[in-house]
Amino acid sequence: MNPFDLLQETYLSLSANKVRSALTILGIVIGISSVIAMVSIGQGAKAQIQSSIEGLGSNLLTILPGVVQPGRGIVSSGRGSAQTLENKDLPVLDSIEGIESVSPELSRRFQITAGTGNNTNTTVNGVLPTYASVRNLTIAEGTFISESNIHSLGRQVVLGATVATDLFGDTPPLGKTIKINKTNFRIVGLLTKKGGAGFSGPDDMVIVPLTTMQKILAGVDYLSTISISVTDKNRMNEVRDAVSDALLTRHRVAEADFSIISQEDILGTLSQVVDTFTIFLASIAGISLVVGGIGIMNMMLTTVTERTREIGLRKAIGAKRRDINRQFLVEAVALTFIGGFLGVILGWLIAATVTYLGLIQTQVSLMSVLLAFGVSTAIGIIFGYYPAQRAARLNPIDALRYE
């Protein structure tokens, strides 16, 4: 039997029982589309995390007090570690080669109220003028914190985009006064909106001079973060080691009471989490694919029983075992292939809808589409194999005598 005739036979017998074929295909469609949708959502989330971390500033090293283990989050070292970074740590960094600029920061959450009566609870970040360049921030309106603001313990504040709208709505906030922890601050600048994922974004914070933050708002002289931008991406490791050595010497400790985290560390950890989650979701979707496969097998076994006499007749007029075997196998594969095709379309539609609703920027990769076709065809072969064998092995006489 040539391939064209085989396809024609397949078409004739599948269309002879349209409802049953359609329901069986539906099982595969659901399985494939959920796998495609889950994987594309996972990959989209990963890409989004990557771009928002890269948006924080490339070539960035972050020094945190206490010990952070990559892949496990922040582990408290159990000796009041949050206070191990101080202003006195800064001068030792000046002599290290490869550092472009250093940005010491102290952040706390405070209640902020505006003259309008609106109030919000957000992160207040005490910084130096270097902060803007180290963190890739741009000013939409007004100016950033200046050197003279630092020296004069100035009461100036720069607002992130979200905070600005929360406090002032549509009225322009520049020049107005807000109260942070009962102290008045004048708004001198607004940050450009960054958008993107809601986590650790610069939109939801306000910026004040570091000296004002330490002496007036928080009343402490330690730092919560030191960010360092490195001149060249290739020198990251070198700079990291030099910074680590300098701080160990200054703190006079053998084991670090601080952590240095690079972009790659954060990226690696978060990607790992997202990957795990994607695999988890895809496996659940995969189970429904197996259920779809069992549906195929069930339908094929029913068809073989129903068509026993037909199989006998075909054998009587010259069909060989392999003809019958192929015919039933191709029927099963045709069902799963059509299911795979429709499943890819449906999965893609689901992913597109998720993107359209603005939940996550999903990505349907060619790889996952090819994989879906491969898997659905494989399911057809695996679950069609046994029924096809059973049909092919039927003895023509028994099949003809079958009532």
Place this chain on the structure above:
Amino acid sequence: MIEIKNITKTYRDGDISFQALDNVSFQIKDGEFVAIMGPSGSGKSTLMHILGALDTPTSGTYLLDGQDVSTLSDNELADIRQDKIGFVFQSFNLLPRTTVLRNVMLPLIYEGVRGEERKRRAEVALRAAGLDATHWSHLSNQLSGGQIQRVAIARALVNNPTLILADEPTGNLDSKTGEIVLSTFQKLNTEHGRTIVLITHEREVAEYAKRIIFIKDGTLVKQL
């Protein structure tokens, strides 16, 4: 040319065995029209399955055109059926929901004959079986019993077989339609020189043949 020598067939079902054919021998020459007659359960269908290479005998030899068929494998038997034998059964002859033309072409499809040639040969066979061209594109469930049997005869003819085997082809038909089908067989034999073996338990049906072989309880009782 069919030569059967000392054929026996024993069905075994667990401990119980049943001898359906016992030492049957006969010859059928090319171009003959033979009827095999016997009461129900006498082993007629069993004999036809062996003659049609659907089954092999438990012992004895079966020579079809000089070739020993009794020891062939499954696939070799399928080849014999494809090349040399055409079947007409009592019922369930046609694939359901399939056109007349495709039903007749089916043996050629399995043989690998190409599109146009296939169609041409199917049309020749349908004409020889006496089915009107208006029915050729009908589905098999849109035909009368007599028309179904003619389509089955056309399909049995289409691969130019040495032997046409018919197992009670008129069993489901009224006597008038039966006569038409039987005279079609007769015509194929006299005008086209086909070898035909007709199985029946009715004397009137057997009369259409030139020779009658009687079997009873699995043994050959007489030939006329």
